[in-house]
């Protein structure tokens with residue numbers, strides 16, 4: 281049995297990814313926030329909703345998916361039932377050190393999923409406290425594995441990994457939207473422009489994943505000598521696209 285505290289954007293995405301990809305919703309209990317968002321999701325997915333953190337007492341793993349503002353009050357309630365459980369927090373500020381400080385002698389992990397977990401295509405970075413055994417990690421993997429890739433990193437790399445994989449779906453969405461705008465500017469219908477931009481992003485990502493070539497060489501394959509693509513690449517460089525992406529990551533990293 282697993283529990284969730286918070287089912288907003290990322291909690292809801294992970295729960296949806298689990299259930300849509302075969303995890304039994306009878307084995308999920310969720311303590312939601314003040315709105316009726318959790319009940320609405322429960323009507324769709326069939327998991328149990330509870331009102332108090334202590335009603336998660338029967339679970340083995342608890343995922344915390346509240347924002348930084350609610351973290352400490354949630355941890356205070358959780359402390360009463362946390363003994364013997366594996367606690368995994370998605371909250372940005374929930375470092376392993378902080379979780380241990382508040383919860384005491386409990387196995388804790390800090391994970392940063394991304395929204396594609398919702399369709400089982402997520403990329404989640406995770407840092408475990410030192411007392412996690414291989415068996416404990418396997419247990420977490422056997423759950424989060426339903427939502428996509430799970431990669432363990434040391435805590436000093438989790439933040440930047442969370443930016444490169446966790447914030448970037450929004451960056452890619454902006455790119456796709458801008459590409460569609462350009463298609464519409466040149467006469468495509470909005471629907472066809474979105475279909476083309478999204479279809480391209482899926483296809484190019486699949487090729488990058490499966491190809492022996494790195495993305496730089498894949499770019500070279502598109503840029504025919506004297507052709508249209510290299511003119512577009514030159515314009516991207518002229519307008520600072522690469523630097524804009526690096527600056528976006530810098531901005532996300534700096535509080």
Ligand SMILES: NC(=O)C1=CN([C@@H]2O[C@H](COP(=O)(O)OP(=O)(O)OC[C@H]3O[C@@H](n4cnc5c(N)ncnc54)[C@H](O)[C@@H]3O)[C@@H](O)[C@H]2O)C=CC1
Nearest residue numbers: 286288289290311312313314346347348350370371372393
């Ligand atoms: N949205 C994303 O793609 C990702 C978000 N995160 C982190 O996860 C945390 C949550 O982010 P979002 O899901 O985007 O925010 P959100 O605001 O959509 O979700 C937070 C949810 O927690 C609920 N909540 C608040 N207090 C609660 C309580 N005491 N008990 C139960 N539920 C409670 C709220 O009602 C809300 O539904 C943040 O720290 C964020 O940095 C991490 C990875 C990805």
Ligand SMILES: O=C(O)[C@@H]1CCC=N1
Nearest residue numbers: 372392442443446447
């Ligand atoms: O915007 C945020 O704070 C979170 C962290 C990763 C994705 N969204």
